[in-house]
Amino acid sequence: MADYTHLTTPASGDTITMSDAGLNVPDNPIIPFIEGDGIGPDIWAAASRVLDAAVAKAYGDDRKIEWFEVFAGQKAHDQFGEWLPQDTLDAINEHLVSIKGPLTTPVGGGIRSLNVALRQKLDLFACVRPVRYFDGVPSPVTNPEKVDMVIFRENTEDIYAGIEFENGTEDAETFKRLMKEHFPTRFQNVRFPDTAGFGIKPVSQEGTRRIVKAALDFAVAQGRDSVTLVHKGNIMKFTEGAFRDWGYETAGELYGAEELDGGPWRTFEVDGRTITVKDVIADAFLQQILTRPADYGVIATLNLNGDYVSDALAAEVGGIGIAPGANINYDTGVSIFEATHGTAPKYAGQDKVNPSSVILSGEMMFRYMGWNEAADAIIRAMETTISQKRVTYDFERLMDGATLLKCSEFGDALIENM
Ligand SMILES: NC(=O)C1=CN([C@@H]2O[C@H](COP(=O)(O)OP(=O)(O)OC[C@H]3O[C@@H](n4cnc5c(N)ncnc54)[C@H](OP(=O)(O)O)[C@@H]3O)[C@@H](O)[C@H]2O)C=CC1
Numbered sequence: 001m002a003d004y005t006h007l008t009t010p011a012s013g014d015t016i017t018m019s020d021a022g023l024n025v026p027d028n029p030i031i032p033f034i035e036g037d038g039i040g041p042d043i044w045a046a047a048s049r050v051l052d053a054a055v056a057k058a059y060g061d062d063r064k065i066e067w068f069e070v071f072a073g074q075k076a077h078d079q080f081g082e083w084l085p086q087d088t089l090d091a092i093n094e095h096l097v098s099i100k101g102p103l104t105t106p107v108g109g110g111i112r113s114l115n116v117a118l119r120q121k122l123d124l125f126a127c128v129r130p131v132r133y134f135d136g137v138p139s140p141v142t143n144p145e146k147v148d149m150v151i152f153r154e155n156t157e158d159i160y161a162g163i164e165f166e167n168g169t170e171d172a173e174t175f176k177r178l179m180k181e182h183f184p185t186r187f188q189n190v191r192f193p194d195t196a197g198f199g200i201k202p203v204s205q206e207g208t209r210r211i212v213k214a215a216l217d218f219a220v221a222q223g224r225d226s227v228t229l230v231h232k233g234n235i236m237k238f239t240e241g242a243f244r245d246w247g248y249e250t251a252g253e254l255y256g257a258e259e260l261d262g263g264p265w266r267t268f269e270v271d272g273r274t275i276t277v278k279d280v281i282a283d284a285f286l287q288q289i290l291t292r293p294a295d296y297g298v299i300a301t302l303n304l305n306g307d308y309v310s311d312a313l314a315a316e317v318g319g320i321g322i323a324p325g326a327n328i329n330y331d332t333g334v335s336i337f338e339a340t341h342g343t344a345p346k347y348a349g350q351d352k353v354n355p356s357s358v359i360l361s362g363e364m365m366f367r368y369m370g371w372n373e374a375a376d377a378i379i380r381a382m383e384t385t386i387s388q389k390r391v392t393y394d395f396e397r398l399m400d401g402a403t404l405l406k407c408s409e410f411g412d413a414l415i416e417n418m
């Protein structure tokens, strides 16, 4: 058991463990949670009640979550003088399954993203974001029901690795000097070297393989018929282009995928089904998800593309108020479930925003734990409540005849409809 400086493990409850066969989940698992900044406390208050109610609905007294609060962001800083205490990392590592609210990242100076730091420090290489439509949700597109995708976003590499040199610093000067000396031709391509900042984008074969494997495994297990590699490899040939090439190779090596009509697309058979592995350049993808979303199912992409694509796809099915996600290392089992959206600071403390993203992240968490009955209870409640047009402001402002609910009231409505 981890030796915490500030935290005390709940007195009751058992630890989830990992074996070769997967997760071993006790009936009363200890699950660490981070409440989050901004709207975090509003949505967590509603979501935790809904998650507990779903477990009670599905299993009565036989199962119960022992919530274990761990700290990051403002709350951690206020209490312990640290933004991301080691205790928090240790607790998540030890208990394997966790859930969090959003954490603030200042733009420009100050701390780098705590969200990204959590993913990198725990090596949670897969950011998994399903995007599906709930009947009745207002959408800016004509056929939102055609959007049914699951994004597998690489979570540890790309420009999110944080290798940047700020213009005017000694580091930037050293970097420029080295570049000029060793790569003079490429240095000439820097348009305004005196005032440029620089960023480095590492993309590796191992990093690509593991995210593409996760996407392929998911497509196979969930009966999907395609995996699309989304990249900007025509411009960034040795990072995004390599991602594409290694992605195809991975499909060949792991599933025997063979080139279709001379490639680069490939196909393979599983249980009498054909799965197509294809690729699309990111800008074309962003228009095709509007014009023909049904062409896409499972998406494997790099970190920055995945960030943009997540919010764009979420908008098609009602916005980031209803966009769940997970950060997972499939080898260690360590996972943090979290909404796609951020802290929405202008709404903090107003009991106003939509808690669905974190509730549906909890639904994903239950499926990851094998608690499918509790997950199903959440989906049923969500479908019923939305069909009753009892919704938070984000949907109400676009829906005719809807009843406006507060964040907490929407949680109550879900519980009532379970
Ligand atoms: N994983 C994480 O913890 C993430 C953290 N962040 C951080 O969050 C902070 C704020 O980022 P920002 O760019 O404003 O993005 P946000 O996602 O926080 O908010 C942008 C807009 O999205 C809508 N929105 C967000 N959450 C909800 C919700 N639960 N229900 C309904 N609508 C919602 C609101 O739209 P409207 O104004 O139309 O009502 C809001 O103004 C930054 O510090 C950023 O770094 C950002 C993304 C992820």
Ligand SMILES: O=C(O)CCC(=O)C(=O)O
Pocket (backbone or CB within 6 Å): 103, 104, 105, 113, 114, 115, 116, 307, 310, 340, 342
């Ligand atoms: O960490 C952040 O502040 C932003 C992260 C983000 O936008 C995302 O993961 O989608």
Ligand SMILES: [Mg+2]
Pocket (backbone or CB within 6 Å): 307, 308, 310, 311, 340
């Ligand atoms: Mg984002």
